[in-house]
Amino acid sequence: MKVYDIAVIPGDGIGKETVPVGQKVMETVADIHGGLKFNWHSFDWGCEYYLKKGRMMPDDGIKTLSQFHHIFLGAVGNPQVPDHISLWGLLIPIRRQFQQYINLRPVQVLRGLTSPLKQVDATIKFIIVRENTEGEYSSVGGIVNRGLESGETALQVSSFSRTGCERVIRYAFERAKQTERKRLVAATKSNGIIHTMPFWDRIFKEIAAEYPDVDAELTHVDALAAKMILKPQAYDVIVASNLFGDILSDLGGAVMGSIGIAPSANLNPEGRYPSMFEPVHGSAPDISGKSIANPLGQVWTACLLLEHIGEYSLARRVLDVVQDLLEERIVTPDLGGRYKTKDVEHALITRLKNV
Incomplete structure (x- = not known):
């Protein structure tokens, strides 16, 4: 059994809605695999944490994160917190302290886009x-x-x-x-x-x-x-x-047709430190809490994490299902669909189990 301890930082806005979808997808493919398990450890760091505590993460945040294999990040941002504070208070320290010197961005026009x-x-x-x-x-x-x-x-x-x-x-x-x-x-x-x-x-x-x-x-x-x-x-x-x-x-x-579904990986290729995986989209405070956040960027980000740990076939399986949903227009309003976040999640999980 391969077991991975993953630090989860949902962050702000729609990150709290999309990150659980990405986790659910990874848990589903882990069950399908049979010899794979993810242990999640969630942290409430981000702009809302900053507004309460005056910092984006605790002083020992880097030390805490160093105990995990990888980091699964949502969206970070809040209109009340200047961007240079949110970036230099969380993302850049993580990238630099953990020598995540590769930022990997796939560019691909998916089926259905x-x-x-x-x-x-x-x-x-x-x-x-x-x-x-x-x-x-x-x-x-x-x-x-x-x-x-x-x-x-x-x-x-x-x-x-x-x-x-x-x-x-x-x-x-x-x-x-x-x-x-x-x-x-x-x-x-x-x-x-x-x-x-x-x-x-x-x-x-x-x-x-x-x-x-x-x-x-x-x-x-x-x-x-x-x-x-x-x-x-x-x-x-x-x-x-x-x-x-x-x-x-x-x-x-x-x-490729939508920056809202674009994923990214911050990699420490040698594996000496955790790597971090995050979607490119922002926290979208204008739609936060409306249950219409598009989770596909977070799901594609999960594919990058799966690839990084060597589970290429599982990553392809997930991305194939994502493309099926795009073709069938089972998508949220930002992509011209009529479905809610939970609808897309349900369709993803059902398809993955039936592939």
């Missing part, structure tokens, strides 16, 4: 590998001459280490090796950013020499964004720095 790119009739399926712990999202910087009308200046310093660049680029090459076409594109902007991007490019070329079987290419990020729209079927794996990867992966969510 229509890409807004009407001219594309080929299969769109690729992954974006985003550096997740350094780069442009650095805490180095500050405000100079604060309050002076003519002299107030904000400074933000990007931080690119050789270790940080090498490990994310090498991971992307390894993923590209596993694809049929073995194509890898790296986002850069070395024509305008004079220090960090040429450094990134140089390391990319060094590692590319070790993978002669991979078709490796450097592309300026603005051109890459345009090509993702014009010819998204051309990609297998895209690797990018923290900021570029963040933007491109959200563009990828739009390409």
Whole structure:
């Protein structure tokens, strides 16, 4: 029996409605497997916790989470809490303390979804590998001459280490090796950013020499964004720095027809620390508590967790059922359906049991 202890952070808003659906799906496939079990341990951290306690998680939150195999996260956000407080108080400390240096975002037009790119009739399926712990999202910087009308200046310093660049680029090459076409594109902007991007490019070329079987290419990020729209079927794996990867992966969510169902994984590939799995959608306070939250992003996120622990067939089984529901329009109002969250959950579980 494989047993996994999973820390659960439902977070805020619709996260409290969608996370239980993801858990139920994982419990169902574990029962089907017969030799798999998930032990859940829930924590009420997030913006609501911040409004009560003045912090997003307890001072020993990282130490607490270190006891678990992985982390299953919902949505985080509240209009009363500035985004930089919620992000730097919970998500970024977890990502950095646990060296979750890979942010993995699949881009795939599922059966039952229509890409807004009407001219594309080929299969769109690729992954974006985003550096997740350094780069442009650095805490180095500050405000100079604060309050002076003519002299107030904000400074933000990007931080690119050789270790940080090498490990994310090498991971992307390894993923590209596993694809049929073995194509890898790296986002850069070395024509305008004079220090960090040429450094990134140089390391990319060094590692590319070790993978002669991979078709490796450097592309300026603005051109890459345009090509993702014009010819998204051309990609297998895209690797990018923290900021570029963040933007491109959200563009990828739009390409596949709904950012509301997009999943992500924050990975520590070596397994020394827990990895964290979260949907891309926000906490959606405008629909929280109305029982119409779309749980499919959380369910697809569960698929990424299943893949990470080696349960590929179970992950495919879940994603196949998700696509069946999309085709049959058993979906919530945000996808044009008339079903409630619990209706979608019931359909998911019933189909999984009957496959």
